[in-house]
Amino acid sequence: MSQPSDVEFVNVTKRFGDIVAVDHVSLSVERGAFFSFLGPSGCGKTTSLRMIAGFDQPTEGDVRLSGESVVGTPPYKRPVNMVFQHYALFPHLNVGDNIGYGLRQRTPQPPRAEIEKQVSETLELVRLSGYENRRIWELSGGQQQRVALARALINHPTVLLLDEPLAALDRKLRREMQIELQTLQREVGITFILVTHDQEEALSMSDTICIMHDGRIVQTGSPTQLYDEPINRYVADFVGKSNFFEGKVVEADGQGARIETPAGRTFAGRNPRDAASLQAGAAAVLAVRPEIIFVGSPGAGAPYDADVEAPAVIRNRIFLGEQTEYLVEAEGLGEVLVRAPKHAETQTGGFNPGDQVVIGWQAAAALALEDA
Ligand SMILES: Nc1ncnc2c1ncn2[C@@H]1O[C@H](COP(=O)(O)OP(=O)(O)OP(=O)(O)O)[C@@H](O)[C@H]1O
Ligand SMILES: [Mg+2]
Numbered sequence: 001m002s003q004p005s006d007v008e009f010v011n012v013t014k015r016f017g018d019i020v021a022v023d024h025v026s027l028s029v030e031r032g033a034f035f036s037f038l039g040p041s042g043c044g045k046t047t048s049l050r051m052i053a054g055f056d057q058p059t060e061g062d063v064r065l066s067g068e069s070v071v072g073t074p075p076y077k078r079p080v081n082m083v084f085q086h087y088a089l090f091p092h093l094n095v096g097d098n099i100g101y102g103l104r105q106r107t108p109q110p111p112r113a114e115i116e117k118q119v120s121e122t123l124e125l126v127r128l129s130g131y132e133n134r135r136i137w138e139l140s141g142g143q144q145q146r147v148a149l150a151r152a153l154i155n156h157p158t159v160l161l162l163d164e165p166l167a168a169l170d171r172k173l174r175r176e177m178q179i180e181l182q183t184l185q186r187e188v189g190i191t192f193i194l195v196t197h198d199q200e201e202a203l204s205m206s207d208t209i210c211i212m213h214d215g216r217i218v219q220t221g222s223p224t225q226l227y228d229e230p231i232n233r234y235v236a237d238f239v240g241k242s243n244f245f246e247g248k249v250v251e252a253d254g255q256g257a258r259i260e261t262p263a264g265r266t267f268a269g270r271n272p273r274d275a276a277s278l279q280a281g282a283a284a285v286l287a288v289r290p291e292i293i294f295v296g297s298p299g300a301g302a303p304y305d306a307d308v309e310a311p312a313v314i315r316n317r318i319f320l321g322e323q324t325e326y327l328v329e330a331e332g333l334g335e336v337l338v339r340a341p342k343h344a345e346t347q348t349g350g351f352n353p354g355d356q357v358v359i360g361w362q363a364a365a366a367l368a369l370e371d372a
Helices: 045-053 095-104 112-125 141-153 171-188 199-205 223-228 233-238
Strands: 005-016 019-030 034-038 060-065 080-083 159-163 191-196 208-213 216-221 243-252 256-260 266-270 283-288 294-296 308-319 323-330 334-341 356-361 367-370
Touching (some): 019 060, 019 191, 034 045, 045 060, 045 080, 080 141, 095 141, 171 191, 199 223, 323 356
Parallel strands (some): 034 191
Antiparallel strands (some): 005 060, 243 256, 283 367, 294 356, 308 323, 308 356, 323 334
């Protein structure tokens, strides 16, 4: 038995005049899940969150919380809190008063001691104990972010909506806050719905990611599913890095396809799970992740039975720690990105710009995708 769904969209469309911000979206978020909307600017992520929170109403379709329609229910009557894209703290209030604000607005207002107790408990949750009397401008970006989180959490929502909560932070702080958010979600056990256009953030934090494009859902799945089984080029391009070789389908069955490039080469690739089968004659791409391509010295032999092999020249080398990323110019393939694990380079010490090499891969690891 799966968990009951906490948030549901049934064929939801949201129009602003002529603009279709959200276009016939149906989805279901399980209780206690960490769910993310991922997509480029303007694809409808914030609008989707605002409909869950109640700041916007759908033009068509139904929004449900715990199975009940909430269309028309005002935000303050929903068991949902939202941390905004530009976290709006009250600059004239100190940390404690910012966090306790929601409780003080209640009628009847809880006793002062109760508010103080809850503020202090929530501060502990976001690891800011003792910061009650600090002014907002005396806090770092990450600390301000945690105040914004605490201000939402103190209302004990069943669903917490986070709109690009870490966008303003630098890389290192972001990484720390990502881990803290995950830990916090496990501690409080409520449903988190995150909006981000940062694929790394979505991949590292979410149980389920919903990839959006122009107001529509392209694919929903676990991080691994989206990475290993992207249903088209858009998803493969958005999630992780990939090489794409464009061409036309010359042969296809339910398992995979052969794609012919304009240069006359044909490549085989497998059909991802859940992807529609490709039709002969259709435009398609072969997607090859940089880490499934080997790079070796000419004549040294491939590390496995490669289905595709090509001589190449190293153009650029980027050291990434556990991996080295090479941009190579390969015969008949053009520019190809390759990632070699450190352990594969202990013998050779790796390659440098100008070196002649051989690259290759196995067809079973390449994907034949719709060019969308
Ligand atoms: N109040 C509004 N009035 C008119 N158009 C709007 C309104 N709110 C959003 N839109 C439009 O709806 C579309 C989706 O906007 P939305 O804010 O949901 O995008 P987003 O995915 O959150 O983008 P970003 O990553 O830039 O925050 C955009 O084309 C936007 O211009
Ligand atoms: Mg937005």
